[in-house]
Amino acid sequence: MSSLPSASTTGRHPTDRTLRRYAVHGTGHRAAMYINAMLHDFPGLAEPVAWCDPNETRMHHYSALARAAGRTPAHYHPDQLEAMLRRERVDVLIVCSPDHTHAEAVSTALRAGVDVVCEKPLTTDVAGLRRIDEAAAASGARLTVTFNYRYSPRNTALKQVIADGTIGTVLSVHFEWLLDTVHGADYFRRWHRQKASSGGLAVHKATHHFDLVNWWLDEVPETVHALGGLRFYGDHGAGRPAGPRPVLGRDATPDDPYGFDMSGDDHLRGLYLDAEAEDGYLRDRDVFDQGIDIEDTLSVLVGYRGGASMTYALTAHSPWEGYRVSVNGTRGRAELEVVERAHVASGAASDVLAWRTDDVTDDVTDASRGRSPRPAVDPSVAPGTDGAARGARVNGSRLIVQQHWNVAQEIPVAETDGGHGGGDALLLTDVFRGPGTDPLHRQAAYRDGLRSVAVGIAVNRSLVTGQPVRISDLGLSRD
Numbered sequence: 001m002s003s004l005p006s007a008s009t010t011g012r013h014p015t016d017r018t019l020r021r022y023a024v025h026g027t028g029h030r031a032a033m034y035i036n037a038m039l040h041d042f043p044g045l046a047e048p049v050a051w052c053d054p055n056e057t058r059m060h061h062y063s064a065l066a067r068a069a070g071r072t073p074a075h076y077h078p079d080q081l082e083a084m085l086r087r088e089r090v091d092v093l094i095v096c097s098p099d100h101t102h103a104e105a106v107s108t109a110l111r112a113g114v115d116v117v118c119e120k121p122l123t124t125d126v127a128g129l130r131r132i133d134e135a136a137a138a139s140g141a142r143l144t145v146t147f148n149y150r151y152s153p154r155n156t157a158l159k160q161v162i163a164d165g166t167i168g169t170v171l172s173v174h175f176e177w178l179l180d181t182v183h184g185a186d187y188f189r190r191w192h193r194q195k196a197s198s199g200g201l202a203v204h205k206a207t208h209h210f211d212l213v214n215w216w217l218d219e220v221p222e223t224v225h226a227l228g229g230l231r232f233y234g235d236h237g238a239g240r241p242a243g244p245r246p247v248l249g250r251d252a253t254p255d256d257p258y259g260f261d262m263s264g265d266d267h268l269r270g271l272y273l274d275a276e277a278e279d280g281y282l283r284d285r286d287v288f289d290q291g292i293d294i295e296d297t298l299s300v301l302v303g304y305r306g307g308a309s310m311t312y313a314l315t316a317h318s319p320w321e322g323y324r325v326s327v328n329g330t331r332g333r334a335e336l337e338v339v340e341r342a343h344v345a346s347g348a349a350s351d352v353l354a355w356r357t358d359d360v361t362d363d364v365t366d367a368s369r370g371r372s373p374r375p376a377v378d379p380s381v382a383p384g385t386d387g388a389a390r391g392a393r394v395n396g397s398r399l400i401v402q403q404h405w406n407v408a409q410e411i412p413v414a415e416t417d418g419g420h421g422g423g424d425a426l427l428l429t430d431v432f433r434g435p436g437t438d439p440l441h442r443q444a445a446y447r448d449g450l451r452s453v454a455v456g457i458a459v460n461r462s463l464v465t466g467q468p469v470r471i472s473d474l475g476l477s478r479d
Helices: 031-041 055-067 078-087 101-112 126-137 152-161 206-217 266-273 422-433 446-465
Strands: 022-023 046-051 074-076 092-095 115-119 143-146 170-180 221-229 297-303 309-319 323-331 332-341 396-403 410-411
Touching: 022 031, 022 078, 031 046, 031 055, 031 422, 046 055, 046 078, 055 074, 055 266, 074 078, 078 101, 078 143, 092 101, 101 115, 101 126, 126 446, 143 446, 152 206, 152 323, 152 332, 152 396, 152 410, 170 206, 206 309, 206 422, 206 446, 221 446
Parallel strands: 022 046, 022 092, 046 074, 092 115, 115 143, 170 309
Antiparallel strands: 170 323, 221 297, 297 309, 323 332, 332 396, 396 410
């Protein structure tokens, strides 16, 4: 993607002896990973000094946790972001607010000389990329984009196979990502269901996957062609159960597999149910109601500068969750299959573990509703949530490499527990302690965030026009 600018990402790196002052922009669910890490895992390196969010209830929820750890962060509204950075002498701003707010927060911090750790995606549209680009060009501060899946041992193993030249020069990639009807459905009840807020799954979710391929291949995406639509969810979706639907997931019948009740979980209740009266945000909209304008089915073709191509498919309504990647090279082929959740049971028949949300492991028995326990929303944080399943598919990873004229060999993958296949813990160490020497370059910077989200933005444009999109035509060049 030669048309994309290459802003400086040098900035300052933390060291084992550096205590830095952090603020968090966006105190929704995703903030928990960073706040817990600062309070309990890296207290000598990271001091949380402020929260920035439009909802006081959510900030108070996290402040209660901070006070228990001896911290008293200040509260600010997003309109006060510049003042917060100055008054609280912030060294690093962690951005985990809704995607459409990233460009404003990131650019404001960079212009103030504050380092930024930004949740993927970097932003949602071309205007946001330009805004961040201008701020980064004028700033010496460092911008890091957090792509957790780079750190998952299985993905690192595939990167190593490709980097070692075991399968030669890569010619093509086939990549299928499957979200099941627990995790996938959850994007259609939250703010993500509006493309104006999230950029759709091509930006919000697939940015992870486009970044993985860019990183695996050490390549630059140049052309994109996409097909897709809202096929399963929504008021006219093919997966919509017969009969009337509740407006909110909390009002679903006990045997409705798409019901979602937050009342039994202290974390979800504190962040969302208790906060509804303040801003009206509803975390549990029905996944089959009106107003959803993102896609649940995507097919994408990507061409890269060096000549390789990728076929990519995203399905957000699969009966199992995981992904398959096949990489074809001049010397052979590598195949990675990951099953994060082999199945989900529905309604009262469920015998699996309790509801958990992404990266938060508090169990929710839902006893107040009489429901059986449900599986984790994101299975990557809770291995084994397929309960007593005894089907043909089992959780786990398998990496197979086969060179031409040789038998296939399995490459061992050291599985670890935790969010995003064990990647979250390693990512957090890099964020707060610094990456150190990493020949695989897992810590993603400004350029990586640009390249991954540019593919998602091109997908959205191709979906509208029905035509291939050259990333250079997005107008991101300074030439």
